[in-house]
Amino acid sequence: xxxxxxxxxxVLGGALAGAAMLIWWERRLLGFxxxxxxxxxxxxxxxLQIVADIVKLFTxxxxxxxxxxxxxxxxxxxxxxxxxxxxxxxxxxxxxxHVIDLNIGLLFFLAMISLAVYGVLLGGLSSNNKxxxxxxxxxxxxxxxxxxxxxxxxxxxxxxxxxxNMSEIVRAQEDVWFVVPQILGFFVFLLAGxxxxxxxxxDLPEAEHELAGGFHTEYSGMxxxxxxxxxxxxxxxVSAMITTLFFGGWLAPGFLPPISILGPELEGVFWFxxxxxxxxxxxVLLRAGxxxxxxxxxxxxxxxxxxxxxxINLLATGAIALFIAEGG
Numbered sequence: 001x002x003x004x005x006x007x008x009x010x011v012l013g014g015a016l017a018g019a020a021m022l023i024w025w026e027r028r029l030l031g032f033x034x035x036x037x038x039x040x041x042x043x044x045x046x047x048l049q050i051v052a053d054i055v056k057l058f059t060x061x062x063x064x065x066x067x068x069x070x071x072x073x074x075x076x077x078x079x080x081x082x083x084x085x086x087x088x089x090x091x092x093x094x095x096x097x098h099v100i101d102l103n104i105g106l107l108f109f110l111a112m113i114s115l116a117v118y119g120v121l122l123g124g125l126s127s128n129n130k131x132x133x134x135x136x137x138x139x140x141x142x143x144x145x146x147x148x149x150x151x152x153x154x155x156x157x158x159x160x161x162x163x164x165n166m167s168e169i170v171r172a173q174e175d176v177w178f179v180v181p182q183i184l185g186f187f188v189f190l191l192a193g194x195x196x197x198x199x200x201x202x203d204l205p206e207a208e209h210e211l212a213g214g215f216h217t218e219y220s221g222m223x224x225x226x227x228x229x230x231x232x233x234x235x236x237x238v239s240a241m242i243t244t245l246f247f248g249g250w251l252a253p254g255f256l257p258p259i260s261i262l263g264p265e266l267e268g269v270f271w272f273x274x275x276x277x278x279x280x281x282x283x284v285l286l287r288a289g290x291x292x293x294x295x296x297x298x299x300x301x302x303x304x305x306x307x308x309x310x311x312i313n314l315l316a317t318g319a320i321a322l323f324i325a326e327g328g
Contacts, residue, residue: 005099007093007097007098007099008099011088011089011091011093011099012085012088015084015085015088015233015236016229016233018232018236019229019232019233019236020050020054020229021050022232022235022236022280022284023050023053023228023232024039024046024047024049024050025280025284026232026284026287027039027046027049028045028046029281029284029285030284030285030287030288033285033288034288054225057221057222057224057225058221058222060220060221061220061221062220062221062222062223063220063221065127065128065129065218067128068126068127068128068218069125069126069128072122072123072125072126073123073126073127073218073223074223075122076119076120076122076123076126077119077123077219077223077224077226077227077230078119078226079115079116079118079119079122080115080116080119080120080123080226080227080230081119081226081229081230081233082115083112083113083114083115083116083119083230084112084113084116084230084233084234084237085233086112086115087108087109087112087113087237088233088237088240089108090102090105090106090108090109090166091109091166091237091240091241091244092166092167092170092244092249092250093250093268093269093272093273094250094264094265094266094267094268094269094272095167095250095264095265095268096265097250097265097268097269098166098167101165101166101167102164102165102166103163103164103165104164104165105164105165105166105167106154106158106164106165106166106169107164109166109241110147110150110151113147113150113196113234113237114143114147116143116196116230116234117139117140117143117144117147119230120135120136120139120140120143120198120215121136121137121139121140121215122136123136123215123216123219123227124136124137124139124214124215127215127217127218127219129217129218131212131214131217132214132215132216132217132218134214135214135215135216135217136214136215138204138214138295139198139204139214139215141299142195142198142202142204142298142299143195143196143198145195145299145302145303146191146192146195146196146302147192147196148302148307149188149191149192149302149306149307149310150188150189150192150193150196152188152307152310152311152314153184153185153186153188153189153192153310153313154185154189154245155185155314155317156178156181156182156184156185156313156314156317157169157178157182157185157245157246159314159317159318159321160172160178160181160182160317160321166244166249169244169245169249170244170248170249170250170251173248173249173251174248174251175254177246177247177248177251178245178246178247179246179247181317182246182313182317184309184310184312184313185246185310185313185317186242186246187309188306188309188310188313189241189242189245189246190242191301191306192306193238193239193241193242194238194283194286195298195302196234196238197231197234197235197237197238197283198231199231199234199235199283199286199287200286200287200290200292201286201287201290201291201292201293202292202293202298203292204292204295204298235280235283235284236276236280238279238283239276239277239278239279239280239282239283240272240276242279243272243275243276243279244272247275248271248275249268249272250267250268250269250271250272251268251271252267252271
């Protein structure tokens with residue numbers, strides 16, 4: 001059964017609620033990892049810290065610098081949020097549980113995540129601030145560069161599946177998850193996802209030690225809140241795509257029996273959520289464990305290491321698929 005438009009509100013609300021919870025969970029998990037408490041004063045386990053942060057953002061002065069390009073400065077955070085939320089439309093959360101089942105769903109995802117580049121770049125340029133300008137230019141170079149490797153890394157999955165449809169990609173993993181035959185593609189996609197969402201250690205567009213906040217230096221109030229929520233949405237989106245493309249999506253591990261008390265849809269949502277949460281936690285813990293590289297090292301990693309790896313993986317996958325198609 002395809003639930004179609006019924007899924008719009010749950011997906012939209014779930015994505016925004018997940019991003020809000022991730023703000024709390026990141027601080028709590030980092031506190032645990034670093035042997036400290038994290039947020040624990042406001043509400044049970046510090047859960048109401050999210051509400052306190054939202055109230056603070058709503059009540060802060062939503063200032064627009066007099067030297068900024070006012071229209072572009074206001075619209076840039078919206079572009080970041082819109083691109084991330086639109087990409088969730090093609091993510092299959094369970095059998096039939098998606099907003100739209102596009103035949104070109106994978107291409108739609110790549111197109112939507114690319115829109116975030118424009119929001120970050122325009123936000124940096126319109127601020128008319130040297131730190132924002134440098135952050136915006138860094139972001140444009142970093143995100144455009146790693147989009148190349150993100151696209152190439154999933155072409156092996158497309159070759160094995162024969163489709164850009166996300167649901168068909170999940171169903172093609174009933175025998176074996178694609179992380180096994182596409183282990184190189186998985187690692188490249190993982191690194192590209194970190195760079196695309198400019199999370200630590202690849203947060204060079206923000207780099208507080210160098211750029212005082214980078215492209216969002218001049219932002220405050222709700223516009224700053226939109227940028228931050230867009231970043232957390234990016235973390236959830238990339239984690240969901242890793243689950244869908246390489247770890248079987250809503251499919252349970254083959255060695256486990258079905259969960260009898262759940263229907264197929266709810267069981268699919270359970271496994272999808274569990275896998276996605278694992279990768280979200282991985283993204284968070286990277287922040288605590290790995291230092292930020294220099295910008296030239298980040299770009300060299302892409303063009304000198306990841307590009308050859310993706311091309312080798314694509315050639316090998318194509319050769320094996322052709323060999324199998326011609327009868328071995």
